């Protein structure tokens with residue numbers, strides 16, 4: 691939700707359970723509104739269409755759309771890879787992979803207020819991300835091989851179990867191949883927060899899918 695300061699974003703992130711990455715789509719505003727109404731806490735624009743990468747102006751335009759929807763639903767807005775675009779869009783979060791900008795470089799661009807997340811794919815990376823200055827949260831995965839991230843080998847649930855056992859002080863999310871049917875296994879492995887793509891982007895009813903995932907992540 692653009693306009694929050696760093697402490698407010700970090701508090702909301704600690705409470706977050708369901709994080710959605712989505713590409714651009716013709717119905718982006720409506721789709722995002724449905725997903726957020728269903729209980730998504732954080733939404734990231736992650737557009738990786740082969741052969742047709744978004745130009746910066748297109749990415750900013752899509753992020754403006756998402757920022758409006760996030761403001762309506764009190765949700766956090768995340769940008770993938772690009773610190774300049776995160777700053778320009780007034781995003782809450784920048785997510786960085788292992789081959790992206792080094793965190794200190796991103797921090798120099800962003801300052802202290804925007805939250806930075808990291809992808810991790812083994813115990814050494816997760817341990818490093820849990821302690822690296824400037825990192826606020828991290829993700830571990832893929833839990834299962836996934837067509838959304840082709841070619842990425844999956845450390846699977848053992849990485850989730852090892853991360854949970856280390857009890858990191860920073861929020862962390864499990865990612866990769868997670869859907870409603872697999873969520874109980876991910877929770878049993880010790881995760882309390884998840885990132886999903888297809889489980890919501892390809893659902894016939896994104897709001898209903900988000901509602902079910904969110905309910906399973908926040909049992910009463």
Ligand SMILES: Cc1ncc(COP(=O)(O)OP(=O)(O)O)c(N)n1
Pocket residue numbers: 709711734736738770771785786787788789790807808809829865885
């Ligand atoms: C929340 C979140 N977690 C992981 C990723 C994957 O990031 P990365 O490894 O940099 O891969 P790409 O998304 O760039 O393909 C993410 N984007 N968001």
Ligand SMILES: Cc1nc(C(=O)O)sc1CCOP(=O)(O)O
Pocket residue numbers: 711809810811829830831832833836837838839842865866867868885886887888889
């Ligand atoms: C974007 C991404 N990053 C991963 C990682 O392991 O860092 S796995 C992944 C894809 C997740 O998509 P789905 O929910 O459709 O399987």
